[in-house]
Amino acid sequence: MSLSIRPFRIADAPALLALFRDTIRRVNSRDYSPEQITAWASDEIDEAAWASRFEGRFVAVAEADGRIAGFGELEPNGHIDRFFVSADHQGLGIGRALLEAIEVEARRIGLRQLDADVSLTAVPFFERRGFETRSPQIVTLRGVEFHNVKMTRALDG
Ligand SMILES: CC(C)(COP(=O)(O)OP(=O)(O)OC[C@H]1O[C@@H](n2cnc3c(N)ncnc32)[C@H](O)[C@@H]1OP(=O)(O)O)[C@@H](O)C(=O)NCCC(=O)NCCS
Numbered sequence: 001m002s003l004s005i006r007p008f009r010i011a012d013a014p015a016l017l018a019l020f021r022d023t024i025r026r027v028n029s030r031d032y033s034p035e036q037i038t039a040w041a042s043d044e045i046d047e048a049a050w051a052s053r054f055e056g057r058f059v060a061v062a063e064a065d066g067r068i069a070g071f072g073e074l075e076p077n078g079h080i081d082r083f084f085v086s087a088d089h090q091g092l093g094i095g096r097a098l099l100e101a102i103e104v105e106a107r108r109i110g111l112r113q114l115d116a117d118v119s120l121t122a123v124p125f126f127e128r129r130g131f132e133t134r135s136p137q138i139v140t141l142r143g144v145e146f147h148n149v150k151m152t153r154a155l156d157g
Pocket residue numbers: 023024027028081082083084085086089090091092093094095096097116117118119121122124125128129
């Protein structure tokens with residue numbers, strides 16, 4: 001597999017939304033109920049609003065053999081928001097490459113810490129990458145409750 005990480009382009013947004021929904025339905029469905037999956041990967045997500053959230057953020061897009069295979073998003077305050085690898089490319093090192101790109105950018109802009117509200121599915125990945133659990137949380141999305149975990153990682157050194 002040939003893997004490259006490149007900056008987000010606005011034209012990527014429809015493909016990233018499709019990947020987001022597909023990964024939630026096929027991967028996160030291991031850890032969340034059908035009701036939660038329906039709410040999270042909702043057909044009612046407004047594509048323009050979903051795409052506009054990328055504005056002002058660092059977004060790394062992974063391409064595997066020339067096809068979009070994942071993306072990760074860093075807010076200027078160090079919060080990692082959407083972070084997804086395609087269901088067809090799990091466990092191939094793409095998440096690691098995306099997180100490394102985020103870490104390089106975070107250091108470049110002088111951040112001291114990264115944080116994320118991590119899905120139950122992704123906790124082992126973030127632990128492996130040096131994140132520590134701060135607190136389990138319950139969030140509400142489209143009227144449905146979800147458990148996730150606040151995790152942080154210091155960027156000293
Ligand atoms: C979490 C996610 C992004 C990881 O991406 P990935 O490309 O499959 O992960 P990688 O192949 O880069 O794995 C990196 C390391 O984490 C480890 N890892 C990844 N998932 C793991 C799991 N479920 N259990 C244990 N270890 C895991 C790998 O073994 C690897 O270890 P290594 O560095 O020693 O080789 C991916 O599983 C995903 O998209 N999950 C669903 C979406 C999601 O929940 N996103 C997070 C929202 S907060």
